[in-house]
Amino acid sequence: MSEPATDDRVLLITGASSGIGAATARAAAREGWRLVLAARSIDRLSELSKELGGAGRALAVQCDVCEWDQQQAAVAAALSEFGRLDAVFANAGFGAKRGFLNETPEFWREMILTNVYGAALTIRASIPALTESRGHLLLTSSVAGRRVLPGSLYSCTKHAVTAMGEAARADLDGTGIRVTLIEPGMTDTPFFDSPPSDGMLQDDDIARAVIYALSQPPHVDVNEILIRPTAQSG
Numbered sequence: 001m002s003e004p005a006t007d008d009r010v011l012l013i014t015g016a017s018s019g020i021g022a023a024t025a026r027a028a029a030r031e032g033w034r035l036v037l038a039a040r041s042i043d044r045l046s047e048l049s050k051e052l053g054g055a056g057r058a059l060a061v062q063c064d065v066c067e068w069d070q071q072q073a074a075v076a077a078a079l080s081e082f083g084r085l086d087a088v089f090a091n092a093g094f095g096a097k098r099g100f101l102n103e104t105p106e107f108w109r110e111m112i113l114t115n116v117y118g119a120a121l122t123i124r125a126s127i128p129a130l131t132e133s134r135g136h137l138l139l140t141s142s143v144a145g146r147r148v149l150p151g152s153l154y155s156c157t158k159h160a161v162t163a164m165g166e167a168a169r170a171d172l173d174g175t176g177i178r179v180t181l182i183e184p185g186m187t188d189t190p191f192f193d194s195p196p197s198d199g200m201l202q203d204d205d206i207a208r209a210v211i212y213a214l215s216q217p218p219h220v221d222v223n224e225i226l227i228r229p230t231a232q233s234g
């Protein structure tokens with residue numbers, strides 16, 4: 001597939017209805033990307049789609065990342081509406097209270113399925129189209145995916161995402177697909193019920209890192225970007 005004109009490139013984002021995903025959609029739209037916005041909250045995706053110029057520029061697709069058929073449908077929507085898929089940002093996820101006696105087993109199951117199985121399904125669904133475009137796969141891990149947080153099963157899920165990025169890069173070597181891990185520190189999004197500290201990162205700070213990775217020439221693979229707020233030591 002030939003190098004697309006800037007305004008033709010297509011980026012699919014999971015978890016696009018809020019926080020880092022929505023901020024990345026806005027930043028990528030400013031850079032000329034066409035977007036596929038995926039999450040469960042179709043109402044919020046539709047609002048964002050309108051804000052970004054309508055379905056011809058930003059297509060809203062309801063997708064629970066734990067459902068294989070819905071992940072396949074999101075990629076199929078990108079190809080049928082836009083004719084190509086150049087980048088995929090596997091970003092959907094959520095956290096849990098620390099402590100192995102906290103939360104319910106059912107909540108743990110949902111979190112592990114969303115953060116780990118969901119990201120793996122996004123990779124699986126998008127590899128054929130990204131191989132065709134010699135595209136770019138990005139995954140949201142976390143500082144918690146690089147250091148173990150006490151009692152945090154969430155941290156364990158993000159270690160799995162970090163490993164998945166490394167495993168995918170090795171698996172996809174030779175295809176021309178680039179793989180980037182985005183590893184945010186504390187970022188002020190609805191991820192937190194209430195902001196745990198002052199001086200947190202903003203969603204747009206992470207979006208700029210995604211745009212930086214996406215903006216490199218084809219021979220440059222930014223492997224990972226770990227970002228902490230200046231005031232976060234751990």
Ligand SMILES: NC(=O)c1ccc[n+]([C@@H]2O[C@H](COP(=O)([O-])OP(=O)(O)OC[C@H]3O[C@@H](n4cnc5c(N)ncnc54)[C@H](OP(=O)(O)O)[C@@H]3O)[C@@H](O)[C@H]2O)c1
Nearest residue numbers: 015017018019020040041064065092093142186187189191
């Ligand atoms: N905020 C932080 O400090 C921080 C730090 C490091 C890493 N992260 C990671 O950054 C990513 C984005 O989080 P955020 O901070 O932007 O929080 P957020 O505002 O709560 O966004 C989470 C997004 O994930 C989507 N999502 C959750 N479950 C889903 C599912 N089953 N299927 C599809 N989409 C699903 C949500 O959309 P719907 O509810 O509409 O489906 C929402 O769009 C997550 O992977 C998170 O672990 C966050």
